[in-house]
Amino acid sequence: MQAIGFWFVLMILGIVNGIMRNDVYGPAIGNELLSHQISTVTGIALFLAGMYVWLKWTNARYSKKDLLVIGVMWFGMTITFEFIFGHYIAGHPWSKLLADYNILEGRVWSLVLLTIIVGPYFVGKYILKGCTDAI
Template structure:
């Protein structure tokens, strides 16, 4: 949802105002900040977890993002694989690879900033009781 809103903002406002390259860069930065904000807001919902689990949450978020991107691109938009993979370069101001890295790391980073990463020994003790 966040990425779709970002895409609409890019197409309707940023592209006409700034042109292709600046709009793509701005859009990538805005989407990355939005993902970090969502992670920041979600951390209390998850509670305190070991670093490994925060990283798994990020991996899950990344997996969902890629599944949507490739599934929608192939099944709905009928794009060729080459067209889909072209989005995974930094050409023309495209920051999509950076956005994916932020998606992967955002839960762990937000949890660290909010002090919600448990020491690895604490998680093992908690689960045994």
């Protein structure tokens, strides 16, 4: 349950990151693609920092499998939120939502999703040096 609750923290971090891109540095840069790429890097950093704080301060112990399952669960929740909110609430067309997955066009959003999947395991094993059981 902690992992599901913490996903909402990640969602808030992602929204703040998007607001910063759209309202602060994006207009100053004047290049949407570059703003997207910077936002990807800052989003990854925010998510990894959040995962670090969560894993360091939680009382739960997680196995390698647990952390990978958490990452996959967060991935599914993120994709579901992105498409449902993005299309039905924000009103973005499907083509706009899918465009962020075109890495050949410099759209690197997929790296955020990869971080969401492997981030819990990476932070637990390599940054916190085995804060989990059975790694």
